[in-house]
Amino acid sequence: MAQPGDVLDASNAWPELDYAAGRETYETLHLLTQIVGKIRLSRTPWLNHSWHVTLYVCARGLTTSPIPYGEGTFEICFDFIAHRLIVETSDGQRWHMPLRSSTIADLYATLMAGLAGLGVRLAINETPNELPDPIRFSEDRLHGHYDPDQAHRFWEALLRIDRVFKLFRTGFLGKCSPVHFFWGSFDLAVTRFSGRRAPLHPGGVPYLPDSVVREAYSHEVSSAGFWPGGGGIDYPAFYSYAYPAPPGFSSAVLRPQRAFFSTDLQEFILPYDCVRTAPAPDEALLQFLQSTYDAAAVGAAWDRASLECGPGEIGRPRAISAPL
Template sequence: MTTSAIPYGNEIFDIEFDFIDHQLVICSSTGANRTVRLEPKSVADFYAETMTTLAELGFPTSIQSHPNEVDPAPRFAEDVEHASYDPHAANLFWRQLIQAHRVLSRFRSRFAGKVSPVHFFWGAMDIACTRFSGRGAPRHPGGAPNLGDWVMAEGYSRELSSCGFWPGGGEEGAFYAYAYPEPDGFAGHVVNPEQAYYSKDHGEYLLPYEIVRQAADPDQVLLGFLQDTYEAVATRAEWDRALLEEDPDRWKERETRS
């Protein structure tokens, strides 16, 4: 899991979580690389080690020093309570993200309009992909804990359909899909598989992870859920689907004929 390249002056660096050898790897364009061990230690210690390592590489860094989208949100430098690290659990979650990323990327390829990368949000710990209709949206009211309302207003300034995977705050994770703004009739759209449902509490469709994992063809079950929930938005909000959608396999027929 990587930040990708981060510009810094005339150089760049990137930070990667290695959940096989369990280390944080910082690589720079200067050729210098450093690591921070992923092991049981307090958040405060990990934060201090990471910031010190960046400074030693020539990239002194200042960030917002507390978590977003959670409450309470103790400052990283002061959080000595949370100090666990389970290598097996971390690797398992990473492998779930790999599979989610793979299928979300395939789904993403069907859209010719503006679409986000498949990317990871550190606040809610979800991996997501968002499609945009090209039209503006009403100002988002905000309200996420420990996150400025202006961030939400900017992030939801365009009409969108979003989907992703979230490890969940309960017994298991789930795939999700939602719209902003939510069009009339969205919650009543027929969505497959039958175990998928619309959650009024979350304002989105949910599909439990285990339903997908145990399916005979997990990829097709998940792709069907993503397509159905997207169509719930696109049809009811009257998106220009002829302009925005594309078949990524459109060349295969020509290749076969040739």
């Protein structure tokens, strides 16, 4: 029977990611995922912590999951195997456009025209979020480089990370987010909650309304994720932070040894290459996730006996005893 650590392919090698080589492609994908994410945002009722806007790793790339429209639904998928952006509707229609080097303005216009051709007519806020010096999508002729190999490598990394994040998620009984991709910050993330309210967040995230930030951080969290570089670091990395950070959080003992606390970012960092080159990459990443969560949960005195459980096993329900 397959187990969470089983191979994805014959080698199970985690792909090499080079931020310098992939930066322009990541910038293009960041903007394209913002366009697609804003399309989902425009049609989906608000869900706590902005979970209604995220994308999800799928067997060919990233997907919105079904988006309601009229009496039906539509779904948008980034296909990083055939390098296409695909739209499918619940009435059987299908449209796609190639993922290739072109200006964001042209890609945006092509996608919106394709949606309209399927009968999906909508408008979005064209200004990117959480990015310095944002350019409206319809006016952005600066960005648009797309390297298929770099995009494919990024997705291959997400596949492996998604698997480990999902296994980590099974060890928590309390409120926990799905493993999902946030297009604002361009990261794959999973978040655990203590169940307690948090202090009001001060806001101040660039090009993101304070009301959105405060709702996202309304409750105490320990959050971990991955992004391919940018935003203060020039290499792909895993991160973990707590809000609010408890006393002594930054000095916690971490695993693996190369994990560290960034005073600039105010969060724990583990370079992706430390995981990729480890003898057991899944285990190395799980160590980082667990040790950084421990730092948050111990420091803030979470009710760990009520919130935690052993990792899930395929085909075996969690054992339940009679309540005391």
